[in-house]
Every structure is written in C-alpha cells, then in structure tokens.
Amino acid sequence: MIQTVAVAGYRSLVDLVLPLGRLTVVTGANGTGKSSLYRALRLLAAGASGDAIGAIAEEGGLDSALWAGPETPAGAGAQGTVRRGPISLRLGVATDDLGYLVDYGLPQTEKLNIFARDAEIKREQIFAGTVARPATTLVDRTRAAVRVRRDGWIDADQRLAPFESILTDLGDGDAAPETLSVRRMLRAWRFYDHFRTDRDAPARHPRVGTRTQTLAHGGENLAAVWATIQDAGHGDALTREVARAFPGGRVEVAASGGLFRLLMHQPGLLRPLETTELSDGTLRYLLLCAALLPARPAPLLVLNEPESSLHPELLGPLGALINAAAGESQIIVVTHAERLATTLADAGAEVVRLESTGYGTRIKGQGVLDVPAWHWPAR
Structure with missing residues (x-):
C-alpha cells in the first residue's frame, strides 16, 4: 500500500x-x-x-x-x-x-x-x-x-x-x-476525471466489445467492461450498487454483430433505456460503477470530483460505492462535496483538508x- x-x-x-x-479524501476550498x-x-x-x-x-x-x-x-x-x-x-x-x-x-x-x-x-x-x-x-x-x-x-x-x-x-x-x-x-494507477456524458459522448453509443479489464478515461468501453465484470463472476457487486442508487433498476449488456451496448431497466417502464436516453447523472454513475468495481482492481484509483453532475441524493450511494471499492483498491478522492467527504469519513476514510x-x-x-x-x- x-x-x-x-x-x-x-x-x-x-x-x-x-x-x-x-481510502483518503482530499478536500478544501477553491x-x-x-x-x-x-x-x-x-x-x-x-x-x-x-x-x-x-x-x-x-x-x-x-x-x-x-x-x-x-x-x-x-x-x-x-x-x-x-x-x-x-x-x-x-x-x-x-x-x-x-x-x-x-x-x-x-x-x-x-x-x-x-x-x-x-x-x-x-x-x-x-x-x-x-x-x-x-x-x-x-x-x-x-x-x-x-x-x-x-x-x-x-x-x-x-x-x-x-x-x-x-x-x-x-x-x-x-x-x-x-x-x-x-x-x-x-x-x-487509474485516474478518472469528469467523464463525458454529452450527446456525442463515446459511452452513449454501441462499440465493438472484447474482454476489457479497465474502463478507459473517456468511458468508451463501458459496455465491454461491464460485461467483463459479469463474466468474471463479479456482477453481484454491480447489481447491488445499481439497485442502491436506482431502487428497482438493473443493467444488462446486449451484443449484436460484435457491438456491445448497455441497457438500463427501470421500474414502470415497458422497455429498457438505451444509453442515449439516460440522463447525464445516471450515465456518469454507471461509469463510476464500472471504474470502481472492475474485474481486475487497480492498486490505486484516483477520482477527481466524482460528484460532478450527480444529484445530491446520489452522494450517499456514491459514498457506499467508493467504500466498497476500497476493499480491493487504495483510493484517493478529490472532492468539493462536503456531504461526500463526511459520508466517507464516517466509513473510516482519512480526510485531508x-x-x-x-x-x-x-x-x-x-x-x-x-x-x-x-x-x-x-x-
């Protein structure tokens, strides 16, 4: 360590x-x-x-x-x-x-x-x-x-x-x-900083998929990483964290012609949502799940403002997600969000101001x- x-x-x-x-949280004023x-x-x-x-x-x-x-x-x-x-x-x-x-x-x-x-x-x-x-x-x-x-x-x-x-x-x-x-x-070491979630973001579109251990910085291999985690037998952790953040929700990976795409099922909807239909915050949270719970954990993960674009109600689940990932990887979280820092501190994180x-x-x-x-x- x-x-x-x-x-x-x-x-x-x-x-x-x-x-x-x-697990170390770095916070402070601008x-x-x-x-x-x-x-x-x-x-x-x-x-x-x-x-x-x-x-x-x-x-x-x-x-x-x-x-x-x-x-x-x-x-x-x-x-x-x-x-x-x-x-x-x-x-x-x-x-x-x-x-x-x-x-x-x-x-x-x-x-x-x-x-x-x-x-x-x-x-x-x-x-x-x-x-x-x-x-x-x-x-x-x-x-x-x-x-x-x-x-x-x-x-x-x-x-x-x-x-x-x-x-x-x-x-x-x-x-x-x-x-x-x-x-x-x-x-x-792995670094994640402000995933793209705009309309043209790579994570929103089907991509050629193969076994992929690590989420790319741009998130373009999200579906392949998600499928790799499930194939390695670690899908339960993903299922748990998605359900914690989006009660009743679940994610699947569909493959056709070598292209992988992510689908999200939510209660009350007659069909799953494509990544092109997800809100920025929802897509960002799924990217964080794939980054933090890979099939082959990194020795060090550094997250820069992971709370960006997330609804305040997701900060509690995000804290639980990060804390779960710290069981396999050493993690540094750089954040402005006092609520996230407090949540992680309550779970035993060291807070550096x-x-x-x-x-x-x-x-x-x-x-x-x-x-x-x-x-x-x-x-």
Missing part, C-alpha cells in the same frame, strides 16, 4: 508530503491545490510510460508548472523575487516496500536550441522502505550516470539522455527487479511532527 506521496515545486504545492490511508495534487499524481504516473516530459510541455513547460510565488515562501503578501536556486519540480511516492522519486529541471546550456526549455531529469532514485536514504537507495541516477546496488554499487555502462528515465529506458542488463516493480505499479497560505498549499492541522518522513536527494 502507498504510504506517502511527496510533491515539491509544482504550482501551489511548494513542499507537500501527504500521508495516505486505504484554489487550495486539490487539482494541482491530482495533476501531480498523474504526472508522477506518466513517468512510468515515458510521457512525463511531454506532459510538462503540454502544461506550458516548467515555467508554467512551477510555484509562482517567492522562491522561499515567507507568508501572506510576500513578493516574488528573481530565482537564485536551481529550477526544480520534484515528485515522489513510497509504499510499504519500495519508493521512487524524480527531480525535473531545465537544461544547463548556453546554446540556442528549439528544445532548450524542455524539462530534463536531474535525479532519480528507487529506494527500499518509505524514506530515501543512502543506506536504502537501490537505484541512483544523477543526470546521465546510473548506479545499481547489488552486493555493492555497480555503475551502469549505459548513459541516459536527459529525457530518458530509469523506469523506461534503463537497459535490461542494468535494470534491477525493483525498477520493474515500480514501473508496473505506476502504470497500474488543504488550505492556501502564503507558504503554498498546506494540510490543515498538520504540524511539523505530523509530516511523514521524507528526504529529497541533492543534485
């Missing part, structure tokens, strides 16, 4: 170390850093697919992604100055067994180049346990050089380019088993002694 997530230098997350439980935390987690996961540099560029580059306040925050009203220290965006995660961290910066070059503002990787580490220390480091990368701990430190023959990561580009002969473990873990200060985003009530142990290595 993930114990800690750490972010430094990303937007308002100047220096945030977040402890995680089996502008307190909830969306930044969600995006930072996505950026961390993108590194395992080799997409992080591109993701930073799409955000406007490091200049846009970095904290915009003073280099050394000094409280409300403090004015920014010219940066004197190195540009640094740092992301990290620690589980019970392994941890990973990465430090992104800008190229140190005087040459004019079209890619001169691309982020590059300055440091990477994989470490044992929950804190990176010299004694616990297993794979250590400083700019192009990589070393791997076996009986002692062994320098890798391969030199990595600034845009290459130890997670994706380190040769098999040099890669430690821990590298593969971290890569698999990060690639298995973010607040915006002149020092960047802080966790409300987290004192110095409450911050989980974390160490960023020097460049």
Whole structure:
C-alpha cells in the first residue's frame, strides 16, 4: 500500500508530503491545490510510460508548472523575487516496500536550441522502505550516470539522455527487479476525471466489445467492461450498487454483430433505456460503477470530483460505492462535496483538508511532527 506521496515545486504545492490511508479524501476550498495534487499524481504516473516530459510541455513547460510565488515562501503578501536556486519540480511516492522519486529541471546550456526549455531529469532514485536514504537507495541516477546496488554499487555502462528515465529506458542488463516493480505499479494507477456524458459522448453509443479489464478515461468501453465484470463472476457487486442508487433498476449488456451496448431497466417502464436516453447523472454513475468495481482492481484509483453532475441524493450511494471499492483498491478522492467527504469519513476514510497560505498549499492541522518522513536527494 502507498504510504506517502511527496510533491515539491509544482504550482501551489511548494513542499507537500501527504500521508495516505486505504481510502483518503482530499478536500478544501477553491484554489487550495486539490487539482494541482491530482495533476501531480498523474504526472508522477506518466513517468512510468515515458510521457512525463511531454506532459510538462503540454502544461506550458516548467515555467508554467512551477510555484509562482517567492522562491522561499515567507507568508501572506510576500513578493516574488528573481530565482537564485536551481529550477526544480520534484515528485515522489513510497509504499510499504519500495519508493521512487524524480527531480525535473531545465537544461544547463548556453546554446540556442528549439528544445532548450524542455524539462530534463536531474535525479532519480528507487529506494527500499518509505524514506530515501543512502543506506536504502537501490537505484541512483544523477543526470546521465546510473548506479545499481547489488552486493555493492555497480555503475551502469549505459548513459541516459536527459529525457530518458530509469523506469523506461534503463537497459535490461542494468535494470534491477525493483525498477520493474515500480514501473508496473505506476502504470497500474487509474485516474478518472469528469467523464463525458454529452450527446456525442463515446459511452452513449454501441462499440465493438472484447474482454476489457479497465474502463478507459473517456468511458468508451463501458459496455465491454461491464460485461467483463459479469463474466468474471463479479456482477453481484454491480447489481447491488445499481439497485442502491436506482431502487428497482438493473443493467444488462446486449451484443449484436460484435457491438456491445448497455441497457438500463427501470421500474414502470415497458422497455429498457438505451444509453442515449439516460440522463447525464445516471450515465456518469454507471461509469463510476464500472471504474470502481472492475474485474481486475487497480492498486490505486484516483477520482477527481466524482460528484460532478450527480444529484445530491446520489452522494450517499456514491459514498457506499467508493467504500466498497476500497476493499480491493487504495483510493484517493478529490472532492468539493462536503456531504461526500463526511459520508466517507464516517466509513473510516482519512480526510485531508488543504488550505492556501502564503507558504503554498498546506494540510490543515498538520504540524511539523505530523509530516511523514521524507528526504529529497541533492543534485
């Protein structure tokens, strides 16, 4: 299980170390850093697919992604100055067994180049346990050089380019088993943020269906995922959660000519409704059911404002759905809905309230002694 997530230098997350439980709810007022935390987690996961540099560029580059306040925050009203220290965006995660961290910066070059503002990787580490220390480091990368701990430190023959990561580009002969473990873990994380439910949304139309373990971010494979869950023998959970949210309702998957489509039966209707006929809120709830109760649960699910477009009466069932899913997956819920946060807290979730200060985003009530142990290595 993930114990800690750490972010430094990303937007308002100047220096945030977040402890995680089996189910963690992140809430707070607008502008307190909830969306930044969600995006930072996505950026961390993108590194395992080799997409992080591109993701930073799409955000406007490091200049846009970095904290915009003073280099050394000094409280409300403090004015920014010219940066004197190195540009640094740092992301990290620690589980019970392994941890990973990465430090992104800008190229140190005087040459004019079209890619001169691309982020590059300055440091990477994989470490044992929950804190990176010299004694616990297993794979250590400083700019192009990589070393791997076996009986002692062994320098890798391969030199990595600034845009290459130890997670994706380190040769098999040099890669430690821990590298593969971290890569698999990060690639298995699932993120869901504002499903499309408009008239032309992919989830509203029949699609070619095959066995599908994971709901796509756009929801286009909803019917195939639903059928896969049922085929794997886990359909009772779906039936239970649909009935909880829509008393008397049930869902079936119809197949014709290789195309799958979802049908919803509701009391009092003479025929089932096609997904094209469902309300935005109903379709969104069915998408959440498929995302949270897959046949093969993900190690981590991150939901960003899952309450969006739902009627307030569905927040109670949504809380029960999320709590049920937490029995199989670790879950982070980023939400504005106080009722949803309260419902999950009553079920045992850990609630983290973010607040915006002149020092960047802080966790409300987290004192110095409450911050989980974390160490960023020097460049």
